[in-house]
Amino acid sequence: MARVVVEVMPKAEILDPQGQAIVGALPRLGFAGVADVRQGKRFELEVDDSVDDAELEKIAEALLANTVIEDWKVVRVS
């Protein structure tokens, strides 16, 4: 078994209303100095050792990321 993390973030040119809401809320909660926040998703997968990197890319592309508006990155952690 291998552990894999897939990080999915909105593309740079895509507006991120959730992140902007957080940037707006921070000063009201007394936190200064945060210039920008972007919110994305993080998936932790437990996969068989038989699953190779090409297969993982296909899984991320087909099911975990919306490729029109999101970038993704597959990282093996163990």
Added chain:
Amino acid sequence: MARVVVEVMPKAEILDPQGQAIVGALPRLGFAGVADVRQGKRFELEVDDSVDDAELEKIAEALLANTVIEDWKVVRVS
């Protein structure tokens, strides 16, 4: 300016219906060998150099994670 990533994941003892839905969908889409999926959130923050680690922990705890059901981790990436 420093770049900080906050990773937020459901606690191990918390059910994760989104992750389970993905585990169920994978075989139907022709992907075998994925035993478990957990879905969480990932935040990328741009912060002033004046914001220290204690402040970042407070921000994560107050605004980014639901501390009842989620674990979080603050990682400085640059």
